[in-house]
Amino acid sequence: MSLVNDPVDRKDTARKKYCRFKKAGIKYVDYKDPNFLLKFVNEQGKILPRRLTGNSLKFQRKVSVAIKRARHLALMPFVADGLK
Amino acid sequence: MFQNQYETVFILTPVLSDAQIKEAVEKFKKTLTDNGAELVHEEHWGLRKLAYTIQHKNTGYYQLFQFKATPAIVATLETDYKRDERVMRYLTTKLDKYAIDYSERRSKGLIGKKNVESAPAGSKAEKVEATTEE
Numbered sequence: 159m160s161l162v163n164d165p166v167d168r169k170d171t172a173r174k175k176y177c178r179f180k181k182a183g184i185k186y187v188d189y190k191d192p193n194f195l196l197k198f199v200n201e202q203g204k205i206l207p208r209r210l211t212g213n214s215l216k217f218q219r220k221v222s223v224a225i226k227r228a229r230h231l232a233l234m235p236f237v238a239d240g241l242k
Numbered sequence: 243m244f245q246n247q248y249e250t251v252f253i254l255t256p257v258l259s260d261a262q263i264k265e266a267v268e269k270f271k272k273t274l275t276d277n278g279a280e281l282v283h284e285e286h287w288g289l290r291k292l293a294y295t296i297q298h299k300n301t302g303y304y305q306l307f308q309f310k311a312t313p314a315i316v317a318t319l320e321t322d323y324k325r326d327e328r329v330m331r332y333l334t335t336k337l338d339k340y341a342i343d344y345s346e347r348r349s350k351g352l353i354g355k356k357n358v359e360s361a362p363a364g365s366k367a368e369k370v371e372a373t374t375e376e
Contacts, residue, residue, distance in 0.1 A: 185340035188348075190251070190306075192293075231251055231333055232292035232302070 175212035179220075187220040189227035192234050196241070198225065203238040245310045247282065247342055252323060252332035253302035256289060266328050267305050273322050279311035283349045296330045308337070308345060 179187070188194070198206055198213075198221050205225055208218045228234040235241070254266055267286070274281060287304035296302070316334055323332040337345060 186338075186344040188344060189335075227333060227335070229293070231253065231304075231331055232294055232296060235293040238293075 177212060177214035177217055179217040180214055184217075187217065187224040189224040189231070190233070192228050195221070195225050195228055195234060199234070199241065201238070201240055201242045203235045203241055243312060245280075245312055247308065247310050247337045248316060248334055249306065249308045249337055249341075249345065250319065250332065250334040251304060251306045253292075253296070253304055253330045254328050255297070255330055256299055256301045256303065258303070258328060262328075263303055266326070269326075270305075270319070270322065271307070273319060274307065274309055274311070274315070277311070277315045277318055279309040279315050281307065281309050283308040283345065285349075299330065302330055308349075 178184075198211055200206055205222050208215070211218065211221075213221060225234060229236050252270070254263055258266065271281070271284075283306075285306040287306065289301050290304050291301055292299070320332065320334060323329045335341075
């Protein structure tokens with residue numbers, strides 16, 4: 159064991175994040191589709207941050223508005239336990 | 243005349259009978275058409291489970307309208323919603339160009355399977371089926 163700061167070998171090389179909306183060419187986030195929006199919330203029903211979803215700012219905003227609309231119409235829960 | 247395209251969804255209480263639901267839906271359709279709105283698309287999702295309780299109820303009848311109208315109509319429609327005790331929730335949104343494109347494809351059933359699951363009663367023809375089943 160050396161005392162020098164050796165470069166650490168990470169097994170999984172960090173994959174580049176990407177915005178799935180830009181990649182798939184989706185232009186509109188539908189609030190009427192709760193199954194799709196479930197990808198962007200954690201198991202408590204909270205909206206996941208951009209650093210986890212990889213969304214671009216433009217689409218993260220659209221996703222969050224869509225989730226809030228879905229919540230208002232009781233398509234998605236405000237609070238949940240074990241959503242996934 | 244300047245027109246926008248809007249989309250409105252409302253939830254009716256589950257205590258109503260089939261005839262009462264039809265009557266309520268017709269009433270709101272009438273308020274739209276009487277005020278000069280042009281109905282583009284409508285969907286009846288039928289009885290759905292709510293994600294959380296509203297007015298001590300776990301289910302509700304969902305109805306969707308898409309219409310072209312002048313902005314003033316939205317206020318009239320929402321006043322009607324507020325005065326009607328059968329409406330538990332409502333949401334009216336303006337559709338931008340991407341949303342209009344999306345909703346056109348959706349009404350033709352071109353959006354993937356995910357949407358079919360979340361909205362079982364898609365087109366008008368299916369709507370009749372759904373109501374007779376209930």
